[in-house]
Amino acid sequence: MKLKNVLFLMLAMLVVLIACKKPEDKKILPVVTTNDISEITKISATSGGNVIFDGGKMVTERGVCWDTTKLPLATINKTIDGSGEGTFISLIKNLQLNTTYYVRAYATTTDGTGYGNTIIFKTSPATTPILGETTITNKLQTSISWKCSVLSDGGAPVLKVGIRWGKGILYPPNNYESPTIWNYLDMNSLEGTITGLDPNTYYFIEPYATNSSGTGYGFYNFFKTSPTTPTLSTRVVTEIKSSTATSGGEIISNGGAPITAQGVCWSTTMNPTIVDSKTSDGIGTAGVVINLITGLKLLDVFTSSITGLITGTTYYIRAYATNNAGTGYGNVVSFTTQMSTLLEIEVREYYSDVVISGASIILYPTIADWDAQTNKIIEGFTDADGIAVFSNLDQFIYYVDVWEATHDNYKLRNEDVGFITTPQIIPHTINRFIAYVDIATHVKGVARGSREMVIIKLERKAVDKSIK
16 A cells, blocks of 8 residues: 555656656747849849847848859858848849849848848849050051050950051041951050051051950040151162263152152262252152042152262262151162363464464364354363363364464365364363464455465374373
């Protein structure tokens, strides 16, 4: 009986102990809602949430989480935007362009993490690159260097960059030259050089960058290349004589600026310049457009008369033309002046063999001129040695008339001859002759008497020297 009572008492106590034990606490997660997505870009978006109920525990972390699959978890891709209940704003970054994402807000307590509703959005696709201002870093006659920066790649890798250009000051230009492509290094080193441009010409340039979305263009820029010196050639030297010659030049291009001086320059050494002897043959007209449809430009050809040369000397000559960029030169041409042809006539009395000074010697080109005393080529007077010298003669035979200083004529003795001719003149030497006369008193126009003045003979002296 006692044993039954003891067992009953123990059972009763167990029941009491079980009835008096506190039940385990139930975990209650925070309640949170997700804000709509806004400010969507290629790589970012804005969302947030509102922690409505913390579940009786302190919210230690809140934000949004996202993934490309449904029901993202706050483990990797998430924001942390404070703690506690209430609203919050979240900036979602480092997204991939043109991609669908799932986003929901979250809040965490010691009981766990509660999630809001899921929002679906898609990031923006890539756009064309955005380029900055184009600057000219170096400008020359036929080339320029430029620089530009890529402010944004448009959200996609830049595949190629370059620049396009054309002539003129209108945008866009009527024609672009073939664009040049450079390797893209980084967004701060987009630069290059354009060559083969025309001097003193307006151009338009526009850099570009291309990605998978298309091509973006930078700010266009206008510039004008600097003028260059004229381009020309030297004409062949002609009409070469002992002290003169003829040449000239042909201006192929005025270098993009008006030609202010042109001519030829020469020296006895190679590569003469305008500091040496030169001609001045006006201003040039090369480069002037003569056909507006075809753009044909006028070439300028000029002729130069070269004087003051030294006989028997080799010269180097080249054409020149000057504009505000400087002086351009043509090719060098060499030539040698002719040696001078001299005629020396000595007048002597035939019988006494004494020289006659002060006698007048006249050269005529033809027998008719000699007879009519017209069209004389030159007249000279004998010096104290009875010699007269004639230079720069062009023809080979002359008709000679010898007079006294008072122009009483020394007539020919032989009536059948009627004149004296020089033997053929040898060019580039001193041709020396003696005119022997018989002195007699005579008045021109009066019938000859027995003691008239006559030229008895004209003979060549020994040619004992030449012009060097």
